[in-house]
Amino acid sequence: MDRDPPLLRGQNVIAASFVEGRGSVFSAFDPTLERPLPPDFREADPGQILEAAAEALGAFGPYRRLPAARRADFLAACAEGIEALGDALLARASAETGLPIARLRGERARTCDQLRAFAALLREGSWVEARLDLADPGRLPSPRPGLRRWLVPVGPVAVFGASNFPLAFSVAGGDTASALAAGCPVVVKAHPAHPGTSELIARALVQALEASGLPRGVFSMLHGGAGVGQALVQTPAIAAVGFTGSRVAGRALFDLAAARPRPIPCFAEMGSVNPVFVLPGALRERAEEIGAGFAASMTLGAGQFCTKPGVLAAVRGEGLDRLLEACTSRLRASPAQPLLTPAIHDRYRAGCLRWSRHPALTALLPPGDAGGGRALPGLWKATARALGDDPELGEELFGPAALVVGCDSAAQMLELCASLHGQLTASVHWSDADLPEVPGWLEAAASISGRVVANGFPTGVEVCPSMQHGGPFPASTDARFTSVGTAAILRWVRPVAFQSVPSGLLPSALQDGNPDGIRRLVDGRPER
């Protein structure tokens, strides 16, 4: 630590100003040392939620009218400001989450990379998907009018910080970065498990906003629990919602968003069991390697990733026995790790107990009590039929726990895949001997998920144009969009077409001669 710990004020941010909350008092908790962390924070009250949303709506017009380069500069300044928080940020985040400093250093890099990736996307400019269809006054039976279309921001976005990514999916995470890039003001509901980290990041964003001279309503951050979040989603000024978290919370927000007098899109990424299928050839040839790899992936970050593989399926037999031997021996060597919050730890313990008592499951490695609030990994064995009989076994258990499903045959394993509900990812391991079956497997895996991983594990989500992080329900509420990668910006925009508007009056992206030099479609074909 190269600095003194920063002085936290425990405040909310409304229109880029730090203000005392008027709601309940709460504090952060150190899951490693099992004690509360100062200072006291205060939740926002209903009036403050409305105020933040109204300020966001007021800033929407001025913000969207700014040249995209100004928004890019702001995002880059946010990244710089976050880096300038130094090790104090990592120390506070580690204290609030129990996540190791090294992991948080990587997450900070990713967070800043994301902000800069969206800045680069804005500077390049083609993301607005400009399409021009030129007028044809001589067309019969009627003249064809000229039409030009691009993407415009939808309005203020409510962003929910995620417990498991205090940096990359929280106050300045992918949802915020993509919404700000699109031209949407943001009201963040900070996750109550890391309010100090949230305040530090908010400080960097406020400074960047002030330095960039942007309208202050572009950024607000409110503290609070489910009540504050639900009120925010129902606030009329809010135009869209970005959420990463549990199925129950995500579905509740989705339902509120859909039931509004003016329904709004709610992008809730709710995790999944991310099944891993091991085909017979791969099982024969690489059982130990796959078993060890699975153990490493399911315990990464204490099993608290949306992409944690929670189910491994293979045909029963000697190969699967070897895989399990390698997996359990690796798991046994895996250290106990603190979970993010006492509530998450309680749910993990309760889930493990339920599985250990489940008549259709055999405990291969029941997690013992590590003491000190830390969690040990757990592994259970099931039959494919058991998963069909009890859909709850196909639900995510957050933490370092997984099920191994022994199938009677490869055909039964394929049926199991088809029977699973929507997943963020589905992984398939094969060897050359399996090749004839692989096309069918890739299709089956694609039909239930947003990302198919070949001969690997799902943890580790690249931030790039071709990433798809979001799968069929219940993995996410809208499988047509991704919450990771530059395509995430498409959640916060809608197309507008201009008919017969002279070129000089249009945004530069749509003008004759393509002054922005971006990729455009003209009469359905790439320009030039």
Add this chain to the structure above:
Amino acid sequence: MDRDPPLLRGQNVIAASFVEGRGSVFSAFDPTLERPLPPDFREADPGQILEAAAEALGAFGPYRRLPAARRADFLAACAEGIEALGDALLARASAETGLPIARLRGERARTCDQLRAFAALLREGSWVEARLDLADPGRLPSPRPGLRRWLVPVGPVAVFGASNFPLAFSVAGGDTASALAAGCPVVVKAHPAHPGTSELIARALVQALEASGLPRGVFSMLHGGAGVGQALVQTPAIAAVGFTGSRVAGRALFDLAAARPRPIPCFAEMGSVNPVFVLPGALRERAEEIGAGFAASMTLGAGQFCTKPGVLAAVRGEGLDRLLEACTSRLRASPAQPLLTPAIHDRYRAGCLRWSRHPALTALLPPGDAGGGRALPGLWKATARALGDDPELGEELFGPAALVVGCDSAAQMLELCASLHGQLTASVHWSDADLPEVPGWLEAAASISGRVVANGFPTGVEVCPSMQHGGPFPASTDARFTSVGTAAILRWVRPVAFQSVPSGLLPSALQDGNPDGIRRLVDGRPER
């Protein structure tokens, strides 16, 4: 008419087979002659709804696996089959809707053009939005996996025929064409106002399907009213919904779709008042031309277009008086026209009566009784304040009726624009004298609508890549998508990313060397 009228069977289509419905009996009605039309039709019963959806789900795998060229051939065959129905189709459609033959001939051409446009889109292939990010095994701190993403179909789509477009937005309309193009089987709920037209079109589609050798479950068509539609939307096998119609019906379907255990997207296009704003310079210079143009646009198709302009706003004064003079004189010369159905006619009459009795409205041209089920146009005058006080005045009144809003000033007119809820279109008329105000007006119009029309009227929706037909709620339930133009296909697909899958095992669109020769992004840049 160059043929005998076709023999209608009054049947439903389940998995490309004509079957007797097991529900209620109904028949079509000729709104011009005001008498029922033979034969009797029978609605589908709940079992038949489930059966059609199950067949669609069963056909989904085989259908999506077909090469895109096979789907393109099928769409082209559908267009040919519809044309081969000849004038008998137009005669039946005219009898069922009261729409003139010439209009229906144009609508048929548009319907077939749409089918062929999607066939061309499939043959060209770039619509799958292929993005490749190549592996970088040497990247630090961890290797970068290769990722390749494209769009896959979501599953069986429920399509609702629209009363006002018996061809272009019904059984083989834009929703069906785009869903079939995407690789989604379709279950159409035919609109009960034109069941015979629907049966004829279905016949063409079944023949095309049989000739193309496609899985039969790809196409079903059910007769029924709201109950059949609601049951269809709630059927688990249905993955998405396309609807064009009233706000009440659209919202009901949207709510059902969102409340399912597995929520599904519901694209409901629900119309709007499509405001026309006349700036002071344009009013001075072109009052008569604009007044006449507005009258022509609001009475086109008896005012039964989603894009009918239902509100014209301008600053009060001599110019507006001239505009109204030209508008009313043109409206007076406008012939009485039959409306699509007796129910629509009843609602039109009731709406006109409500407006004529409204204390804040002045009747400029109260529609007299034309007799014989025909409707005459109506025009009323209001103040901007009246629209603010009574939001109901901003609701669509289906039929040839409109409000003229006299504003105190251009500033009040701009406030009026900002206060309107979501619109499909917003039109702005200006002259050179108005130019300094135009950028602000274009932005205001874009902020409430999906299409901004300059110096023109909103009726007439081009089918082209840059069309946006769909605006902020309540114009549609999802402003991020269009129901007209080739981009309509994006409603029925979702991205899937393949990680570390060898090129040879990927769909050709994602393979090394780009064998399909489509536009792709590689590492974020256009290929080559």
